[in-house]
Amino acid sequence: MTISAGVVAADVSDSVVRIAPASISKDLPGVTTVTDRDGTPIATVFDQYRIAVTGDKISAAMKNAVVSIEDRRFYQEHGIDPKGVARAAISDATGGDHQGGSTITQQLVKNYLINVADKDNPAAQAADRADTLTRKMREARSAIELDKHLSKDEILTDYLNVVEFTGKIYGVEAAARAYFGTTADKLTVPxxxxxxxxxxxxxxxxxxxxxxxxxxxxxxxxxxxxxNKAIDAQTAAQAKAAPLGVTGPNVPSSTCYSAQPDAGFFCQYALTYLQQAGISQEQLTNGGLTIKTTMDSKVSAAAKNAVDANVPTKQPGVANTMAIVSPGSTSHEILALVANRTLGTDASQGQTTRNLVTEVSDPFGSGSVFKIFTAAAALESGTATLDTQLPNPPSQCFPVPGNRNCYTVHNDGNYSDPISLTNGLATSPNTAFVGLEQQVGVPAVVAMASRLGLRTTMQSNAAGQKPDPNSNDPQRNQSQTQYFQDKPSFTLGNSPVSPLELANVPATLMSGGIWCAPTPVLSVTDAAGNPVSYQASGCEQAISSDVASTLMTGLSQDTVSGTTAASAHAAGWTRPDIGKTGTTQTNQSVAFVGGVDRYAVSSLVFADGNKPGQLCPGTPVHIGSCGHGAFGGTVAAPPYFKAMQAILGR
Structure with missing residues (x-):
């Protein structure tokens, strides 16, 4: 009995799986590589460890081996082996043992369906594996179609790129690297x-x-x-005498968790950013893309060293983040996203799965850093200039709309009364800025925070999360923009904040008032090197260049005569820069934002444990009870000086 191609196709046309011959090599899941701005890999991302290669990159020994063991008549048949299919059909029809008979081309069809087309559909994969005549007939029909359109070498190459080895290893190139530390074109006979x-x-x-x-x-x-006469007897004997010789298996990690300690958060954010910009999770994980990020490895290493020196990675209950952004009129490229914590799943080793640097992760806020927004709103509206003398009593109770009780504010320390806006920005009295906020209007200050950079921050609720419409608590069901419309406390910075967005605030000022969404990506290309498009965020003029310039002048005294002067002197810091410190009322979070040369920076130190408490200065910074506790100038600013000195030189 013989079976022709026409008989094989009969009665199964409805269930034939259409596989476009030209699409097989293009559809293979591959390894996405994430690099720094110089093209140095920082992580790989994949579901299947596969590196597709062309036929000329696979050794003759490999091709001969698979043909000899799987399908000796491969070069003579046309997609199917009629004798093998007939034998399987008769056995299945008569209730006998299930038979094989699959050619390499048929195996290509089966493996393509299981490993590629249906890889995310367990039910379909089960059908692809079903040992039934219907499945085999469908498989044979597809194999015949492939044989009509592809050369034997193309079929064999596709097969060797598709097949699974063990674990996440797919394709001969990945297997060669994983098992032998070599490449497919150098595989020996054994x-x-x-x-x-x-x-x-x-x-x-x-x-x-x-x-x-x-x-x-x-x-x-x-x-x-x-x-099969692919090798001679001597070669066969030598090959059988050789040890297995496997190493590893050397398979790279498939997530950003494998990145170096200073690159994990950056890698994670780059993928999140691209997904939000229109590249699907499937493309990112299986597309074999090359994602060139904006990460500057020198800058990132310096920042990581600085935060680790301030707060060790495994220090209980204390996080120190640093984000560095490069200002510009057309883009704000992120250069570093680091923390003393690292990206990972082992909390005992100081790891976290949350992106502490980019998310609204500091639940306590950045304190007086928010006075920047009050100053900006006052300068823009003409309510004040840098020389304006602001009332600054030791304490004052400010009216709250719709509330019988006023909001009492105290200055922490001795200040002149009145005080100029410039001196106020440098020394940070509370009553002067809450009073100025009252003159400008809280809504204008709240809006300014978003305009200058806190876009995602202000969309989150007062817990740093997405507003919950099912909650009855205004702090939970409203965005910060909504909640703080009538709260004089806003300028004191007691609300959750994103470290990255905070770094983008000085970047906006240093860019002449132009806000750009902080971007972590320079380019994305596919496996063939072609550009992959995505929706990059644009830029906008947030405030006028005059207001930005004036505000930068006002912020230029912090490291000279303000709250950070002592730390700057101790660090030997003499560069002209801009800066502003912040300390929350309970000392659970301290912050410094600064800008120097082409670097805009935020450094935040905050309690991140299950039992948050007062931050205490020391080596290292720790949770404790220490009177006044830590301050932005004494705890958050030193990492800024250390990092910038390493980057710029003393």
Missing amino acids: QAALLAGMVNNPTTFNPYTKPVNAQHRRDMVIDAMLA
Whole structure:
């Protein structure tokens, strides 16, 4: 009995799986590589560790091995082996044992469906594996179609790129690298024989867990190569005498968790950013993309060293973040996103799965840094100039709309009364700025915070989360923009904030008042090197260049004569810059934002444990009870000086 192509196709046309021959190599899930701005890899992301290669990048030994053991008539048949299919059909029809008979082309169809087309559909994968005549007939029909459109070498190459080995390893190039530390074009006869033997059953012939089985199968492949005249007897004997020779398996990590300590948060944010910009999770994970980020490895390493020196990675209950952004009129490129914590799942090692640097992660706020927004709103509206003398009593109770009780504010320390706006920005009295906020109007100050950079921050609620419409608590069901409309406390910065967005505030000022969404990506290309498009955020004139320039002048005294002067002197810091410190009322969070040369920076130190408490200065910064506690100038600013000195030189 024989079966022709026409008989194979009969009665199964409705269930034939259409596989476009030209799309097989293009559709293969691959490894996405994330790099720094110079192209140095910082992480790989994938579901399947596969590196697709062309036929000329696969050794003859590998091709001969798989043909000899899987399909000796491969070069003579046309997609199917009629005798094999007939044997399987008769056996299945009469209730006998299930038979094989699959050619390499048929195996390509089956493996493509399981590993590529249906990889996310377990039910479809089960159907692809079903040992039924219908499935085999469908598979045969598709194989015949492939054989009509692809050369034998193209089919063999596609097959070797599609097949699974063990774990997440797919395709011969990845297998060569993982098992032997080599490439597919350099595979020797014994190496090729081992890999060719594994595709039949990767679990049974796993050289790590079942080396005896693997060697027996490898030797069987070598014998088949000899019988198929692919090698001579001497080569076969030498190959069988060789040890398995596997190393590893050397498989890179498939997530950003594998990145270096100073790159994990950056990698994670780059992927989040691109997904929000229109590139799907499937493309990012399986597209074989190259994502060149804006990360400057020198800057990032310096920032990481600075925060680690201030607060060790495993220090209980204390986080120190640093974000560095490069100002510009057309983009604000992120150069570093680091924390003393690292990205990972082991909390005992100071790891966290949350992106502490980009999310609204500091639940306590950045304190008096928010006085920048009050000053900006006052300068823009003409309510004040840098020389304006602001009333500054030691304490004052300010009216709150719709509330019988006024809001009492105290200055922490001795200040002149009145005080100029410039001196106020440098020394940070509370009553002067709450009074100025009252003159400008709280809504204008709240709006200014968003305009200058706190876009996501102000959209979150007073807990730093997405507003919950089911909550009855205004702090939970309203955005910060809504909640703080009538709250004089806003200028004192007692609300959650994103460290990255805070760094973008001085970047906006240093860019002549132009706000740009902080971007972590320079380019995205596909496996063929073609650009991949995505929706990049634009820029806008947030405030006039005159207001920005004036405000920068007002912020230029902090490290000279203001709250950070002592720390600047201790660090030997003499560069002209802008800066503003902040300390929350309970000392659970302290902050410094600054700008120097082409770097805009935020450094935040805040309680991040299950039992948050007062931050205390020292080596290291710790949670405790220490009177006045830590301050932005004494605890958050030193990492800024250390990082910038390493980057710019003393």
